[in-house]
Amino acid sequence: MNHDPYSWGRPSDSMYGEYNREIANAPTSMEQHTSSSNFNEHTTRPIVTGTSVVAIKYKTGVVIAADNLASYGSLLRFQGVERLHKVGKTTVVGISGDISDMQYLVKVLDQLSMDNNYDNDEYSDNVDELQPSYIFEYLSNLMYHRRSKMNPLWNALVVSGVDSKTGEPFLQYVNLLGVKYASPSIATGFGAHLAVPLLRRLADSEEQAAELTLEEAKKGIRDSMRVLFYRDTRSSKNYSLAIIDKDAGITYDNNVDVEDMSWKFAKDIKGYGTQKV
Amino acid sequence: MTSVGTGYDLSNSVFSPDGRNFQVEYASKAVENGSTTVGLKCKDGVVFGVEKIITNKLLVPGKNRKIQTIERHIGCCYSGLIPDGKHLVNRGREEAINFKNTYGKPISVSAMSERLSQYVQAYTLYNSVRPFGISTIFGGVLKNENGGNDKPELFMLDPNGSCWGYKGIATGKGRQTAKAELEKLITSEIYDLSAFTARQAVQEVARILYLAHEDNKDKDFELELSWCSLSETDGLHKFVPKDIYEEAIEHAKIEVGLADSDDSDEDEDMEPEAEE
Amino acid sequence: MFRNNYDGDTVTFSPTGRLFQVEYAMEAIKQGSITIGLRSKKHVVLVALKRNADKLSSYQKKLIKCDSHLGLSLAGLAPDARILANYIKQQASYNDMVYGKKINLNKLGELLALKAQKTTQTYSGRPYGVGLLLAGKDNLGVHLLEFQPTGNVIELYGASIGARSQGGKTYLENEMENYLEVESLDELINHGVNALKQTLKDESLDISNLSIGVVGEDIDFTILEGKNVEKYL
Numbered sequence: 001m002n003h004d005p006y007s008w009g010r011p012s013d014s015m016y017g018e019y020n021r022e023i024a025n026a027p028t029s030m031e032q033h034t035s036s037s038n039f040n041e042h043t044t045r046p047i048v049t050g051t052s053v054v055a056i057k058y059k060t061g062v063v064i065a066a067d068n069l070a071s072y073g074s075l076l077r078f079q080g081v082e083r084l085h086k087v088g089k090t091t092v093v094g095i096s097g098d099i100s101d102m103q104y105l106v107k108v109l110d111q112l113s114m115d116n117n118y119d120n121d122e123y124s125d126n127v128d129e130l131q132p133s134y135i136f137e138y139l140s141n142l143m144y145h146r147r148s149k150m151n152p153l154w155n156a157l158v159v160s161g162v163d164s165k166t167g168e169p170f171l172q173y174v175n176l177l178g179v180k181y182a183s184p185s186i187a188t189g190f191g192a193h194l195a196v197p198l199l200r201r202l203a204d205s206e207e208q209a210a211e212l213t214l215e216e217a218k219k220g221i222r223d224s225m226r227v228l229f230y231r232d233t234r235s236s237k238n239y240s241l242a243i244i245d246k247d248a249g250i251t252y253d254n255n256v257d258v259e260d261m262s263w264k265f266a267k268d269i270k271g272y273g274t275q276k277v
Numbered sequence: 278m279t280s281v282g283t284g285y286d287l288s289n290s291v292f293s294p295d296g297r298n299f300q301v302e303y304a305s306k307a308v309e310n311g312s313t314t315v316g317l318k319c320k321d322g323v324v325f326g327v328e329k330i331i332t333n334k335l336l337v338p339g340k341n342r343k344i345q346t347i348e349r350h351i352g353c354c355y356s357g358l359i360p361d362g363k364h365l366v367n368r369g370r371e372e373a374i375n376f377k378n379t380y381g382k383p384i385s386v387s388a389m390s391e392r393l394s395q396y397v398q399a400y401t402l403y404n405s406v407r408p409f410g411i412s413t414i415f416g417g418v419l420k421n422e423n424g425g426n427d428k429p430e431l432f433m434l435d436p437n438g439s440c441w442g443y444k445g446i447a448t449g450k451g452r453q454t455a456k457a458e459l460e461k462l463i464t465s466e467i468y469d470l471s472a473f474t475a476r477q478a479v480q481e482v483a484r485i486l487y488l489a490h491e492d493n494k495d496k497d498f499e500l501e502l503s504w505c506s507l508s509e510t511d512g513l514h515k516f517v518p519k520d521i522y523e524e525a526i527e528h529a530k531i532e533v534g535l536a537d538s539d540d541s542d543e544d545e546d547m548e549p550e551a552e553e
Numbered sequence: 554m555f556r557n558n559y560d561g562d563t564v565t566f567s568p569t570g571r572l573f574q575v576e577y578a579m580e581a582i583k584q585g586s587i588t589i590g591l592r593s594k595k596h597v598v599l600v601a602l603k604r605n606a607d608k609l610s611s612y613q614k615k616l617i618k619c620d621s622h623l624g625l626s627l628a629g630l631a632p633d634a635r636i637l638a639n640y641i642k643q644q645a646s647y648n649d650m651v652y653g654k655k656i657n658l659n660k661l662g663e664l665l666a667l668k669a670q671k672t673t674q675t676y677s678g679r680p681y682g683v684g685l686l687l688a689g690k691d692n693l694g695v696h697l698l699e700f701q702p703t704g705n706v707i708e709l710y711g712a713s714i715g716a717r718s719q720g721g722k723t724y725l726e727n728e729m730e731n732y733l734e735v736e737s738l739d740e741l742i743n744h745g746v747n748a749l750k751q752t753l754k755d756e757s758l759d760i761s762n763l764s765i766g767v768v769g770e771d772i773d774f775t776i777l778e779g780k781n782v783e784k785y786l
Contacts, residue, residue, distance in 0.1 A: 111374060118346060118370065119663055121516060128657050128692045137653035165692065281568055287558055288565065299568075306570030333709070334726045340659075340708040358572075360670035360704025367667055405676040407564035410572075 042151035046098035048072050050083045051234045052191030053094035053158045054224045056199045057169045057184045057209040058217035061245035062160040064092055065221045067229075068254070069236035070099045076236065084240045086250060088113050088130035090164045092242045093139070096188040097155035097176065105139075105153065112138060132161030132170035136180075144178030152176040156188035160244055167246035169209075184209035187224070190232040195224035214243065222259075229258045288404045300408060301401050304357075304436035307410035311356030312343070313451035313489045316414035317459065318431045318444045319478035320470055322506025323416040324517075325354045326482035328451065328490055331497040344503045344516070348373040350417040350425075351386055352505050352514035356449030357411035357436075365413060368396055382424035386417050390432045390440050398438025408436045412448040417505040420512040427507060444470070451489025458485045475506035479517055483525035487533040500526060564676050574680065575673050578702035581682035585628035587715035588615055589748045590686035591725055592697045593735045596769035597688035599626040600745040602715075602753075603762045616766045616776050620645035622655045622690050624766050624774040628715030629683035637685060637700070640668060658689050658696040662706035670704035684714040688768050695769060713748065720751035738767060739785075746785045758786055 048070050055064035070078035083102065085093045087109045095102040116130045136159040146152050156175040163170060173188070174180040184206055185199035202220045203209035221241065229235050240254040280286040286299030293299060313328040327343045344354045345362075347369035355362035372392045376384035384392075393413070400408050413434040419425025433448065434440040444463050447455030462468050462481055479502055486500055502522055505514040517525070559565050560573030567573060588601035601615035613631055617638040618624040623645060627634035644664055648656040665685075672680045685700040699712045710733060711725030725732075725748055732744040742765060750758065765777040765785065 107378075111377075114349065117349070119342065119659060120657075121342060128659075131654075134652040134654050138651055141651055286568065300566055303566035303568055303570050306568070307566065309570070333707075335709045335711045335722075335729065337708045337710055358703075360666055360673065363663065363666050363704070364670045364674070400674070405564065407566060407572075407674055409674075410566070410570065 043154055046154040048077060048099040050081065050096045050099055050102065051232055052187055052189040052195065052228055053096045054187040054191045054195045054221055055094060055158050055160050055171055056203060056217050056220055057171050058212040058214055059210060060247060061162050061243060062169050062171050063217045063221050063243050064094050064158060064160045065225055065239055065241045066094045067236045067239035071234045079236065082240060082254060084242050085109060087135055090244060091132040091135050091159065091161035092244055092250060094158040095155050101153040101155050129164050131163050132159055135159055136172045140174040140180045143174050143176060147176060147178045158186050158188060162244055162246040191224065191228055194227050194231055198224050198227065226258045226261060289407050290402055290404045298401060301437045304408040304410045308357040308412045308448060311449040313447065313449040313455055313486060314354045314356040314414055315447045315455055315482050315485055316416055316431050317478045317482050318429050319473045319475045319506065321508050322418050322429050322475045322504055323431045324475060324478040324482050324504045325352050325414065326486050327354050327501045328486050329499040329501060331499060342501065344501050346514045347415065348383055350383060350419050350505055350512050350514060351389055351415060352417055352503050353413060353415040355411040355413040361409045361411045362413065365393065365409060369393055383419060385419050385425055386430035394434050394438050394440035397434055401437055410436065414446055414448060417514055418507055418512055420507065451492060455485050455489040458488055475504050475509045476521065479504060479521060479525045480528050483529040484532045487529040562676055563673050563680060572673060575703050578680035578682050582629040582684035582714055583716055585715045587718050587721060587752050588626040588628050588686055589713045589721045589745055590626065590688060590697045591711040591732055591745055592695055593733055593741050595695065596738050596741050596767060597695045597697050598741050598745045599686055599688050599766035600749045601626045601764045602749060603764055612762060615764045618774050618776060621773045622768065624768065625685045625687045626766060627683050627685050633681045633683040634685060637681065655691055657691045658698060662698050665700050666704045666706045669702060673704060686712050686714065688766060690768055690770060717752045717754065721748045724748040724751045738769060742785050
């Protein structure tokens with residue numbers, strides 16, 4: 001792999017041949033910074049990144065998890081970075097992708113809940129609470145708006161929660177392209193490849209998710225996080241787990257460790273690091 | 278009124294020969310008949326109370342709130358022209374957002390007081406606008422972990438833009454009675470800022486508003502009580518919960534002698550302690 | 554001769570702290586024909602008396618639908634009401650598009666209050682010369698709001714604004730216990746029409762001059778006119 005950050009996300013030359021810049025007549029982003037050009041370039045790649053978010057619906061709520069690592073390329077740069085964010089009383093937004101864009105989104109979400117609380121009597125029986133669907137609708141509009149300005153927020157978001165009026169579990173995804181979808185189980189990044197098959201084994205349809213117990217859902221998420229830690233080099237052992245339940249509200253644990261691992265096979269793997277093959 | 282007919286009182290931003298700005302003074306007149314509004318500091322927060330005269334039988338009880346929230350930790354109530362108050366609260370919210378975007382932490386109450394008083398003062402400078410017809414009481418407590426100092430702050434802002442900090446303050450129609458009661462309370466032994474709790478303050482504010490209503494007895498009214506305290510609301514500005522609200526009203530009625538069960542007179546006369 | 558020096562604009566307080574221009578704007582409501590609003594736990598009803606300029610002209614619209622869950626009736630300057638209705642429509646559709654949510658009536662009231670207040674504090678422009686009754690539903694149930702040119706927006710069980718509105722208000726106050734508990738929409742409309750009848754002097758109600766607006770938990774905002782109001786006369 002080419003570890004130069006400027007090559008992230010580009011087709012590899014060895015596979016596809018060198019890119020013919022004559023075609024697009026576009027300078028590389030390196031040239032961009034040195035030569036004056038007549039177009040603007042916004043974010044073209046994430047810098048500090050968070051990896052997968054995984055989530056699954058169960059009978060009365062949603063379980064969501066994300067690890068607490070922020071990577072700088074292949075460097076595990078920051079530990080203890082929280083990527084699950086509570087918004088309002090019954091929503092948790094999980095964010096993967098660029099961490100600085102995530103930090104911006106957290107500010108936006110904070111203001112969103114502040115706006116909702118203005119003149120919205122918190123102690124009366126009748127509060128017009130922020131629902132996960134409102135938050136998702138807002139975020140998906142924001143993501144699509146930003147990609148349409150060719151200045152995307154480089155993230156994939158998972159909005160999870162329960163509707164406080166109906167008790168209905170909510171789980172939806174939106175990414176930097178403004179693509180959105182709903183599913184009984186959702187995972188971003190590497191998780192979309194490694195965790196989703198595991199989670200679909202538990203609940204392949206809404207009907208099956210409606211039968212799933214909390215314990216089963218939690219186990220599914222724990223297994224997913226373990227598999228991801230085994231195979232995703234940008235993941236960490238330490239992760240956060242949130243449960244949003246229609247009766248119990250949000251339970252939040254930001255210090256869970258991947259357990260029941262076996263690394264016995266590691267000594268047999270050859271071809272990495274300083275060891276001789 | 279001596280000002281009438283001189284011509285110096287017809288436009289905002291104009292001084293009279295003896296250096297007065299009459300339009301600003303007239304704006305204060307709009308406050309004097311407004312609903313009685315009280316703010317009181319306690320050991321770890323502030324309490325607000327507003328007397329709402331029922332001017333219309335058809336109003337929905339419990340709605341049409343007068344106390345508003347500027348920021349999570351800043352409450353605000355005002356007396357005078359209600360729409361002017363909403364305008365100022367809206368400005369306060371914008372300032373709060375602005376501050377957070379610039380400094381990455383919530384605005385302190387004193388910084389808010391400076392920004393709001395600058396804004397109100399600007400409305401005395403030009404003849405294309407009129408001054409605010411409100412006196413605004415606002416305050417709260419910003420937690421240490423949010424970049425504050427855990428110290429409650431309380432201010433009152435007048436139409437001319439002057440803003441002072443208080444332990445307790447009242448404005449509106451019943452302000453004289455209310456201020457006299459606040460002075461009695463604050464100079465008494467009960468009021469010790471290291472021990473005087475938010476719940477005590479709620480009771481006192483309710484009592485004072487009931488007393489201040491005496492001059493206006495024939496009219497029905499509703500009380501609105503809110504607070505912002507470290508121990509009670511985790512530093513958030515919220516309306517006082519129902520049970521505590523009702524207890525305070527009960528207590529206030531007994532104190533003022535309105536309750537049916539007349540077991541009052543425990544400490545009816547609170548002697549103002551000579552504490553100077 | 555006495556002349557009021559303090560009523561020329563909205564930026565001059567009188568020595569007693571009053572704003573005459575704004576008070577005069579309130580008077581403009583009374584020049585308009587009457588409209589009445591009232592609600593039960595489940596429904597809100599607006600009734601209005603339409604006027605025509607002369608026998609051959611059409612009648613001035615009194616009700617405006619602003620969103621599926623929200624509408625208003627007006628008394629006073631109809632063009633001003635259209636400006637405000639337009640603003641309401643914008644805000645409602647913004648909320649719908651951005652949050653996927655029907656706008657909260659209380660929030661809408663606050664927005665209108667801010668918009669109207671601006672006109673009472675600056676020299677340019679004038680206050681709105683219209684009173685509105687807003688009827689709608691949101692997550693918290695049904696609501697009836699009254700908007701005034703002062704920037705006051707209040708939530709009520711019943712409201713009556715426009716020419717000779719006092720008779721309607723008295724009816725609403727006396728009957729409040731009855732219509733608040735009413736289950737059926739028709740019965741609530743009948744209360745509204747009755748209240749309206751208290752205010753009539755020379756004219757009488759018929760299918761051409763009566764407008765009815767309804768909204769409730771089980772019904773979107775709907776305007777009834779012409780033949781559809783016949784059974785309530």
